[in-house]
Amino acid sequence: MTETPALPALWPAPLADGAVHATVTVPGSKSVTNRALVLAALAAEPGWVRRPLRSRDSQLMSDALRALGVGIEETVSSSSAGSADGAVGGEAWRIIPAALHGPTTVDVGNAGTVMRFLPPVATLADGDIRFDGDPRSYERPLGQVITALRTLGARIDDDGRGALPMTVQGGGALEGGTVEIDASNSSQFVSALLLSAPRFNQGVEVRHVGGNLPSMPHIRMTVEMLRAAGAQVDTPEAGGEKDVWRVAPGALLGRDMVVEPDLSNAQPFLAAALITGGTVTVPDWPRRTTQPGDALRRIFTEMGGSCELTDAGLVFTGTGKIHGIDVDLSEVGELTPGIAAVAALADSESVLRGVAHLRLHETDRLAALTKEINALGGDVTETEDGLRIRPRRMHGGVFHTYDDHRMATAGAVIGLAVEGVQIENVATTAKTLPDFPRMWTDMLAGDAGGPGAPGAGAGA
Incomplete structure (x- = not known):
């Protein structure tokens, strides 16, 4: 090359x-790639992410998961017609879940998916996980996620900023439960809590209590990908309460995901x-x-x-x-x-x-x-x-x-x-x-x- x-x-x-x-x-898709990486890292068995996006945002996500102990093996198939196991050709990452651990530092860059999706993951690790990033990342809203995680049992040191940099004091598990959050600034606040929820002891019930919730397609993407990984999710679209999502605790399955x-x-x-x-x-x-x-x-x-x-x-x-x-x-x-x-x-x-x-x-x-x-x-x-x-x-x-x-x-x-x-x-x-x-x-x-x-x- x-x-x-x-x-x-x-x-x-x-x-x-x-x-x-x-x-x-x-x-x-960056949105699909980074969600797939998180779900595969939290699964009970290895899985594949095929045709992922290789960009700064997805590299930040994969580097962060590796720092937490997750194995990611990158391979490339020369066949565009598929491989012997029936999978599509092209680049593929094999994700091997492991016990998450610190201490380590996660560089979020200026990637919203990394700075919001990974703090809930870090609560499941043993040890302190420090989050830092580009100067602009300090200005982007994160306080709602921090407050919600504390409500669910997390310990987070952010010096009262409600923003980066911060340290998640991972305890190896999170109790979970019901939490209210104002996600009117970003739908990623909801997705962040839902993605890790199957691993919380009680799962999670997320109630949006703010104004208009933007970017609903991204929340629907999160829900569909959770269900594809074996999670039980109750959503407003399924006849539940308006702006309330429930994810039951349970094991996530290792899947073969084509992006x-x-x-x-x-x-x-x-x-x-x-x-x-x-x-x-x-x-x-x-x-x-x-x-x-x-x-x-x-x-x-x-x-x-x-x-x-x-x-x-x-x-x-x-x-x-x-x-x-x-x-x-x-x-x-x-x-x-x-x-x-x-x-x-x-x-x-x-x-x-x-x-x-x-x-x-x-x-x-x-x-x-x-x-x-x-x-x-x-x-x-x-x-x-x-x-x-x-x-x-x-x-x-x-x-x-x-x-x-x-x-x-x-x-x-x-x-x-x-x-x-x-x-x-x-x-x-x-x-x-x-x-x-x-x-x-x-x-x-x-x-x-x-x-x-x-x-x-x-x-x-």
Whole structure:
């Protein structure tokens, strides 16, 4: 494998010189990969995670689990048609559960799934587990998880900050029980408690008591993956009380999990077809999924494109005309930066609603999008819970990313139609989308970009 060349501090976003026609193989879902790793680590027997995402976030998760004592063996099958045991080809990680132990330090980077999913796991370890991360991680909300874990019997030293850095004093078990939590800032607060709950002595009953709960598809993803691993979960969708989830104590089974492509990471490539009037095919798009990114089929169709699920994958076609949209993104907030980028190039005003919680993501995404699009000549204003975008003729300039991967891909989308856009720190896309710059230029050249190509870093 050839070494990936260093990226410039200011990456010139390529300008599209015509309609894009390409097949883009998107790496695996970060959300699925990191949930699968946690569930496999807590299982009673070894399991497999196949076609995982290899990115900074998933590497942080796997490194943290190894530090806690979990065995993770990485293998690669050269066969794309499958192996002798009937499993799919590509990269596969064999997860070997073990007695969790400290003392050790977990580096969460700026990964929400690591900083929130692993403290409950750490309560099951013997010894102290210290959690630390990037400077931005100190500012991201974690207090609700800390308070909930204390209610369930955990001992946590955070010097009263309700945030990182902190130390979980693992006792080898956690009593569990009923807990109330305000998860209006992040659905990950609920998922964090549910994922480890089968290992708690009493399981858990989580009651959300705050305002609107964002990103419900991610909670549904957590529930489905728990059930696939053998957990008993009672949910509001199953006729239970509103915003109450119950997980019974019990052993988790080692499973053979195949990770879906990350549909949210397909967004910039689909946007390229919409903007240029081209066609992009994303192989292996699931016909049924809990991923929020599946909403792109509806949203981008309303904005002027068309799509079809075929045996080849999702085939998305644009006309080159982009319409504004008034849309509630509360369940799919992570799509907001890419939708905002497309909306800035539309033929009418857009209003993006229901995403006030994005102010607490990798960066304040609402403020960042407003500042950066306006710096290129756009007209974006923040609302109480979103953005109002009035399209204007834009010009080149530096598009800052704030170490946020979705800001970087949003800037690249604008750069397709606006000459002279330079993305500051495009390397931040490695958080969830390894080798994005190469995939982007390959797409514009009409090549089949993605993890199967030389130098790529992840299976789809």
